[in-house]
Amino acid sequence: MTTQQLTEQIIKKKSFLCIGLDVDLNKIPQHLLQTEDPIFEFNKAIIDATHHLCVAYKPNTAFYEAYGLKGWKALEKTINYLNDNHPDIFTIADAKRGDIGNTSTMYAKAFFEDLAFDSVTVAPYMGKDSVEPFLAFKDKHTIMLALTSNQGAFDFQTKQVEGKELYKQVLETSKNWKNSENLMYVVGATKAEYFAEIRKIVPNSFLLVPGVGAQGGNLQDVCKYGMSKNVGLLINSSRGIIYASSNDDFAQAAAAKAEDLQQQMEVVLNNK
Template sequence: MTKQQLYENIRRKKSFLCVGLDTDIKKIPEFLRNGEDAVFQFNKAIIDATAPFCAAYKPNLAFYESAGVDGLRQLSQTVAYIRANYPEQFIIADAKRGDIGNTSEMYARAIYEQDDFDAVTVAPYMGEDSVKPFLRTGKWAILLALTSNKGSLDFQMTEDAHGERLFEKVLRKSQQWGDAENMMYVVGATQGRLFADVRKIIPDHFLLVPGIGAQGGSLEEVVRYGMNAQCGLLVNSSRQILYADSSERFAEAAAAEAEKVRNEMAKWL
């Protein structure tokens, strides 16, 4: 998918919501839990209910890997289901991968060829050759810049001798590796005004923004400091939508929750 196509989908839907498919078998409604392919069945219902209100889906691979081979089969089913039924959706593998060049190439094959993801989150610590294999025409590396968790303070904010913080160095240096057509950045919703500092370095790129809802970030602040002329934001919500209700009405509750976020978003588009 190109940046222009993504922006057009966002405009048409009036939504830059990304639904995080962090599906935990222990948290899905009890009546589903013991059925066959329970995680996929749950995802399918969530996708059908929320697709009108979002522009992207983001399964976090950890949740599927923790269920072993069976979990990964259901991840593949989920990606294939979105592709077949909602081809306008942008599908992100939240995987935080990154290894030496020939190994990152193997991860890229897993994510883009075994499963037909559009994008993958990548950790920057190992530098250029660990990131480049994830850049392909129409496919995106989403580099961790400033994450939403407490541990983001441990290294990402470290200033070098010239006053440049590590997340800023990641943003700046990675401009040599790709561009706004094949790279995005993770910036946590909890980072508030730091979005303005991010935008000084990368005015045009899309940002993937986790951390509203359960983690406490504010959508309004993200928009105020982070939005650009082509939206430039994909704001993720996971638990608040997936587990809005634990009865047989879970999908309707998820739709209502996603619609609420979409209506908020529509005001700014």
Template sequence: MDATQLFEQIKLKKSFLCVGLDTDLNRIPEFLLSKEDPIFEFNKAIIDATAEFAVAYKPNLAFYEQYGATGWTSLQKTVKYIRTKHPNIFTIADAKRGDISNTSRMYARTFFNHLDFHAITLSPYMGHDTVEPFLAFEGKWVILLSLTSNSSFDDFQLIENAKSGKRLYQEVLSKSMLWGNENNMMYVVGATRAEMLKEIRKIAPDHFLLVPGVGEQGGSLADVAKYGMNSQCGLLVNSARGILYTDQSMRFAGAARAKAMLLQKEMEGLLKEVGLI
């Protein structure tokens, strides 16, 4: 899936919603715990309820890896279900990997060949040779951490390079744009840094941005669109807890659908404002 195809899905659904599948057994409805695979049963219900409004799904690997082999099985089943039943929905492995090139090749095979994700999040800290093995896969994407939504983001990301005058997140953008292109590379930019999207768009005007932090973390969808949208929308805005855990009863999927629909309607209005639909 390239950027044009992703934009076609955005126009078709009038949405740039990414649903984060951060599935926590401590927060899912209790009646599901008696199922053989409660994580998958929960994910399946959420996917079926929200697929009309979502253009992407993003499982966070930590929520699956904590359960060892059983969690990995749940992840495999979840990705296979999306790829089989909703093949036009973009899938992101929120894995935040980043290691020497030999190790990166193994990670790339895992997530792109074995699990068949469209994309993976990566830490760019170790440089080009840790990212290149992922870019070697035709039709797959890397999503580099650039400016994150966590509270201590400024420990490193705002440090200024005395020679170039650029902050670290700006160096990440500038250097990495020489590695890939707008059809195989995105950037993570937190919604809580929406005003800084103006600076990011000066460096990376055409790339898609994966934007977490809307909802429980306090980010504004309107501000993200105002400062970050480009001529192909260029945004995937993630919501996880705000959709997944709105209801703890047997009606949880319907409640998740209603929340996803609200976000989609707001996104539709924002897309119409700039003439993209």
């Protein structure tokens, strides 16, 4: 999928919502545990109830790996279900990978070829040759951590490196990498005031924004400072949507939460 196609979906659906599919078997409705594949059944119900309200889904690989082979199989079934039934929806493998060149190529094959995701999240610590192997895939997107939404972001990301914060060095440096047009960035919503600074460096790039809702970020502030002329935002909500209810009505409750966010986004888009 191209970024232009993603923007078209945003305009069509009046939504830039991404739903995080972080399935914890301790939190899903108990009746699903009796099915053969509870993780996939949960995801399928959430997707069926919310696909008209969002433009992206983001399974975090940790929640699948924790369940071993069964988890990886559920991840495979989930991405196949999305690609078969909703090919217009942008898919993100939230994997935060990164390794030396030939190894990063193997990760890129895992997420772009074996599992046919549109994008994968990566960590910047190992630099250019750990990220460029991902960027080499045409019409695939590499979403690099810049400023994350957790407290630990202040340990290194906001430290001064040669006159500017590390996350700004990461953004600026990455603009010079080969196929950098395939880069997007993770920027946490809990630090909305940083978006104005970030937009000076990457005015047009898509930003994947976790931290609205459960982690305390504010949608209006993020849009005020972070929206580009082509929207350029994917706002993620995981727990706030998928665990809105732990009863039989969990999918409808998730849809209601997703619709609430979609309608706030529609107001923002109409006023843009």
